[in-house]
Amino acid sequence: MSRVLVVEDEAHLAQGLRFNLEAEGYAAEVVGDGEAATDRLLGKKENFDVVVLDIMLPGKDGFSVVSELRAARNYVPVLMLTARGRPEDVLKGFASGADDYLAKPFDLSILLARLQGLLRRSQWIRGAASPEANETRVDGGGVGDFGTFSFGGKTIDFGVLELRSGESTIHLTLMESELLRHLVRNDGKIVSRKQILDEVWGLKEDTDTRAIDNFVVRLRRYIEDDPGNPRHLLTVRGVGYRFLAKPERG
Ligand code: CA
DSSP: OOEEEEEOSOHHHHHHHHHHHHHTTOEEEEESSHHHHHIIIIISOOOOSEEEEESSOSSSOHHHHHHHHHHTTOOOOEEEEEETTOHHHHHHHHHHTOSEEEEESOOHHHHHHHHHHHHHHHHHHHHHHSTTSOOOOOOTTOOOSSSEEEETTEEEETTTTEEEETTEEEEOOHHHHHHHHHHHHTTTSEEEHHHHHHHTTOOOSOOOTHHHHHHHHHHHHHHOSSTTSOSSEEEETTTEEEEOSSOOOO
8 A cells, every 4th residue: 555645734635635545545644734744754764655745834845845855865756736827836846856746726636647657657666676676787878678777977777766977876856767767768869848748747738848847957967067068968949858878979
């Protein structure tokens, strides 16, 4: 049974969420503020599988909560609840380390689908990282589903969500890793923002695609020697992005 922590100060909404999550077979727990959320997630080393995190909370807000989690190397998948019509919240949420977002008011079935998406990905990744899993390790430039991918002196380990470069190791969030995996799979090809939203986030509706750009800025900081002058993760003006494992010289 998957464990969900709901961080929401509107008691009515929080209880409704818990009721519906439990009806769907989740074990759900509710806390009403950011302080309680970080206590619950960091203090006692509780193992939640996914967090539904409201942004507007009394005291510590949702952005601070997710930043604190990531700073403490807690990479539990986080779905943020943002106020509709505030794209800056979405960008800030992703910058803080959230994995996905949903604008309030939302449809319960969409929330459940998003949670399932996050859980499926994290279970898949965890399964791939376990020693008994039948791993396809593809090193040296190939594209492995579960294994590692090396390019430009860096190695992405999708199994443990890590990017290694020389002595340094960067931990990727679930969605950073998923976006990177999608780009690597399409090595050399142009991928549109809409395609990314659809195939990485499973979002069909018209979502603000600037959220993708924000992820790309972060990925460039990880994978490019000079993030301001990218060689691997290129912008294709008006279309989307193109990943090149082996950039052409010149
Ligand atoms: Ca709130």
